[in-house]
Amino acid sequence: xxxxxxxxxxxxxxxxxxxxxxxxxxxxxxxxxxxxxxxxxxxxxxxxxxxxxxxxxxxxxxxxxxxxxxxxxxxxxxxxxxxxxxxxxxxxxxxxxxxxxxxxxxxxxxxxxxxxxxxxxxxxxxxxxxxxxxxxxxxxxxxxxxxxxxxxxxxxxxxxxxxxxxxxxxxxxxxxxxxxxxxxxxxxxxxxxxxxxxxxxxxxxxxxxxxxxxxxxxxxxxxxxxxxxxxxxxxxxxxxxxxxxxxxxxxxxxxxxxxxxxxxxxxxxxxxxxxxxxxxxxxxxxxxxxxxxxxxxxxxxxxxxxxxxxxxxxxxxxxxxxxxxxxxxxxxxxxxxxxxxxxxxxxxxxxxxxxxxxxxxxxxxxxxxxxxxxxxxxxxxxxxxxxxxxxxxxxxxxxxxxxxxxxxxxxxxxxxxxxxxxxxxxxxxxxxxxxxxxxxxxxxxxxxxxxxxxxxxxxxxxxxxxxxxxxxxxxxxxxxxxxxxxxxxxxxxxxxxxxxxxxxxxxxxxxxxxxxxxxxxxxxxxxxxxxxxxxxxxxxxxxxxxxxxxxxxxxxxxxxxxxxxxxxxxxxxxxxxxxxxxxxxxxxxxxxxxxxxxxxxxxxxxxxxxxxxxxxxxxxxxxxxxxxxxxxxxxxxxxxxxxxxxxxxxxxxxxxxxxxxxxxxxxxxxxxxxxxxxxxxxxxxxxxxxxxxxxxxxxxxxxxxxxxxxxxxxxxxxxxxxxxxxxxxxxxxxxxxxxxxxxxxxxxxxxxxxxxx
Amino acid sequence: xxxxxxxxxxxxxxxxxxxxxxxxxxxxxxxxxxxxxxxxxxxxxxxxxxxxxxxxxxxxxxxxxxxxxxxxxxxxxxxxxxxxxxxxxxxxxxxxxxxxxxxxxxxxxxxxxxxxxxxxxxxxxxxxxxxxxxxxxxxxxxxxxxxxxxxxxxxxxxxxxx
Numbered sequence: 001x002x003x004x005x006x007x008x009x010x011x012x013x014x015x016x017x018x019x020x021x022x023x024x025x026x027x028x029x030x031x032x033x034x035x036x037x038x039x040x041x042x043x044x045x046x047x048x049x050x051x052x053x054x055x056x057x058x059x060x061x062x063x064x065x066x067x068x069x070x071x072x073x074x075x076x077x078x079x080x081x082x083x084x085x086x087x088x089x090x091x092x093x094x095x096x097x098x099x100x101x102x103x104x105x106x107x108x109x110x111x112x113x114x115x116x117x118x119x120x121x122x123x124x125x126x127x128x129x130x131x132x133x134x135x136x137x138x139x140x141x142x143x144x145x146x147x148x149x150x151x152x153x154x155x156x157x158x159x160x161x162x163x164x165x166x167x168x169x170x171x172x173x174x175x176x177x178x179x180x181x182x183x184x185x186x187x188x189x190x191x192x193x194x195x196x197x198x199x200x201x202x203x204x205x206x207x208x209x210x211x212x213x214x215x216x217x218x219x220x221x222x223x224x225x226x227x228x229x230x231x232x233x234x235x236x237x238x239x240x241x242x243x244x245x246x247x248x249x250x251x252x253x254x255x256x257x258x259x260x261x262x263x264x265x266x267x268x269x270x271x272x273x274x275x276x277x278x279x280x281x282x283x284x285x286x287x288x289x290x291x292x293x294x295x296x297x298x299x300x301x302x303x304x305x306x307x308x309x310x311x312x313x314x315x316x317x318x319x320x321x322x323x324x325x326x327x328x329x330x331x332x333x334x335x336x337x338x339x340x341x342x343x344x345x346x347x348x349x350x351x352x353x354x355x356x357x358x359x360x361x362x363x364x365x366x367x368x369x370x371x372x373x374x375x376x377x378x379x380x381x382x383x384x385x386x387x388x389x390x391x392x393x394x395x396x397x398x399x400x401x402x403x404x405x406x407x408x409x410x411x412x413x414x415x416x417x418x419x420x421x422x423x424x425x426x427x428x429x430x431x432x433x434x435x436x437x438x439x440x441x442x443x444x445x446x447x448x449x450x451x452x453x454x455x456x457x458x459x460x461x462x463x464x465x466x467x468x469x470x471x472x473x474x475x476x477x478x479x480x481x482x483x484x485x486x487x488x489x490x491x492x493x494x495x496x497x498x499x500x501x502x503x504x505x506x507x508x509x510x511x512x513x514x515x516x517x518x519x520x521x522x523x524x525x526x527x528x529x530x531x532x533x534x535x536x537x538x539x540x541x542x543x544x545x546x547x548x549x550x551x552x553x554x555x556x557x558x559x560x561x562x563x564x565x566x567x568x569x570x571x572x573x574x575x576x577x578x579x580x581x582x583x584x585x586x587x588x589x590x591x592x593x594x595x596x597x598x599x600x601x602x603x604x605x606x607x608x609x610x611x612x613x614x615x616x617x618x619x620x621x622x623x624x625x626x627x628x629x630x631x632x633x634x635x636x637x638x639x640x641x642x643x644x645x646x647x648x649x650x651x652x653x654x655x656x657x658x659x660x661x662x663x664x665x666x667x668x669x670x671x672x673x674x675x676x677x678x679x680x681x682x683x684x685x686x687x688x689x690x691x692x693x694x695x696x697x698x699x700x701x702x703x704x705x706x707x708x709x710x711x712x713x714x715x716x717x718x719x720x721x722x723x724x725x726x727x728x729x730x731x732x733x734x735x736x737x738x739x740x741x742x743x744x745x746x747x748x749x750x751x752x753x754x755x756x757x
Numbered sequence: 758x759x760x761x762x763x764x765x766x767x768x769x770x771x772x773x774x775x776x777x778x779x780x781x782x783x784x785x786x787x788x789x790x791x792x793x794x795x796x797x798x799x800x801x802x803x804x805x806x807x808x809x810x811x812x813x814x815x816x817x818x819x820x821x822x823x824x825x826x827x828x829x830x831x832x833x834x835x836x837x838x839x840x841x842x843x844x845x846x847x848x849x850x851x852x853x854x855x856x857x858x859x860x861x862x863x864x865x866x867x868x869x870x871x872x873x874x875x876x877x878x879x880x881x882x883x884x885x886x887x888x889x890x891x892x893x894x895x896x897x898x899x900x901x902x903x904x905x906x907x908x909x910x911x912x913x914x915x916x917x918x919x
Contacts, residue, residue, distance in 0.1 A: 013850050020858030021846040021865060023792020023832035030791035189893050191796045191804055191859045241794075241859030242893050275797040485857025485894050655853030655899070662896030663856065689801035689891065697884040697897040 006494040039271035040113035044095035047350035047682025049124035064112025084317035096315035099280025136347040144348035160611035164339035166304035173295030181368035182748040184676035186285035192241020195272035198262035205232040212251040214522035237512040240484035245356035283355035290368035305332035311346040318355030327361030332400040333369035334450035350682035370447035370732030410647030411621035445736025448623040451725035452616030457606030464518035469593035480520025481532035487656035488528035499540035533716035539597030550586035622646035624729035650718035668730025765834025781816035792832035803890035813870035832862035852903040856894035
């Protein structure tokens, strides 16, 4: 293979960067069109209540109000949701969490819309609140769903892993750790709140501009609740101001609401959530209680693990059935065991609702097991990093589900890198001997992780791309997978440019649009670079073949004899020809200069009923070390520095990959130290950034990060994935450092909860 | 009221500005400058930050009337007359400091305010200087890198002029 031009080039820039640094990017909240109506939602103030009266007709008499809708305006009351169809576009019969939308008004102005909301007649009959996952399982607990999807009350879903029998191995193990860890909810806190703008079309259809992650799923959901065929709804994604897993279900709701109002009024309608609405109405990372039993030999070799996970998915399932499965198959961590059993239950409560959030269940699972591994190492008198190196997964090992790892396993190298860069051994020893009287105490901690690539057993994992040479010799690219800041548009561009041997500037990625891009499943699971990237690579290879046929014809040689010099094609005899010459010649030959390609992840199989199989085609790995200082008097913890190493295969877009790492670490730091989205009896305790603090520049330390480059043979140029897993190790590394600093183990987040340690 | 002030280097007059109009509404709704974003209603996130007489100012907390006779700079005002990027804009792009882009205009503005006040900041001072603007994507590191680089460039340019 020729030397790569773009893959791994450290100078590559984000292809959307100029419009963003200049402020020219138009997010949905920056879009307005003539005649546009403003929509506002009436939201439930109660966590659980029966709706005893709902009449929007008084709103229609308010000057400026044009239309108002409820569940009655949608097919099947707007019932939607995947994989569990338990949610509504607007509340039906009951409200099940604070902030749930009940009715939406469209008006000429925001003030008129507010007045319209105030005029709506609504009455609630409060129901008993299910305020914790433990309470949800009480036989006498109030039922949150109208129909239990499992037939077992508030139980939403159950998942298991059955890999041999850990019982006997744990019973007589020389060292056993048995502990329960409590992980809180987390708010995505993307800086752009959810929003959608719908424009009715002359053919009876509707176009929706929405800041969603997965436009095709939005199209299908919206079309279904409107009673339109899928092609009756066109969804376009403008630039998105952050998502992190959080802009799917809640944006589908918003999109369907404005689409209905646009069809009813014949006018464009826009709805933007306020920050307080966003915090109340959007789904969260699931809270989880994780009970772990780990057993080891006296020499530190891990034997077996048992895990029981109780997950609070709130009022609606959203993506929790999938995220709780990911938590299940990662619950014992990235270690060798002889036997592992996991039992997971996700339950309905009235604590908001939970769904997809970067890490997707593994943030909670890895945090618990990494705190537990540290505790076990301490009991055995072992250095926690050496203990991990003794037990961590290496090539040829079997994972906790029994799947064999054959290639691309860089975990030990990640651990060694963070150990050496952080000066681990000296610092760990120094901080172990701090005098007891010192008020400001230091600690250093480590965590490592694995993270299954792509959707795995969650579903068919494919993506599709198209490329087309335009009349001006530029190339347009579409992908069904989208970019909400993570850099996939840049990755797709560089991959196409690499295969085609053209300047990146020649390629333009179209805005995601269900009318031009082909369906590719949801943009989730950090799968854009791997799955979407492979689709682009294959599509480019197809287009390249056509171009080479034309070039060979033009140069009077065979394809095999062609050589490239930059964009130019050179044959054995003739003068070089330009890319434009080749395009023109292809057209003269009547060749079609467009291509589409599809790629699907290699076959895997998970038996959900028996808890066995191969959950993922491959894994990514990583390790992080955090150094903290804790002020025992104030309880304030500062992270001094973080070292991070991650094995994501080949790195395609280095600056983007590092940006993902730094950003993921900041979110993990927030989860460990300050976030923790709390509910009291179903009432959210923070609806603004004053009370729900996310890390500022002064809260995040300098980060020294690297990518340990292995090669995944099925990935584009050997790449795996990284956007989610880079945050998985941060919170437990910080908590383990905190534990060393204060000389006591912690088993819950957030650490800076106002209590003194 | 009729409001006169300097916006991005141009003296302008805006009629029918009500007493309670906020600067963010003046910029976005009346003047169509969409680079200044909305992120919260509590003045906490900072993505609406602009410069008022070189001072970093939250447009969502500032009555429009307050800028009478003063100089306001938004992200739209940082580009050169020929459309070239400012040194900070170019540096953000080159250092990978841009992800979703929603906080980026305010971050660039905060950096500009910082460097006008503190031409050679330490990395800790850079962090303090941009701490009023939240970013959920980048973990701030490449933003700090980008600002540090421009501080060095500007210092070198000043040396060169001497």
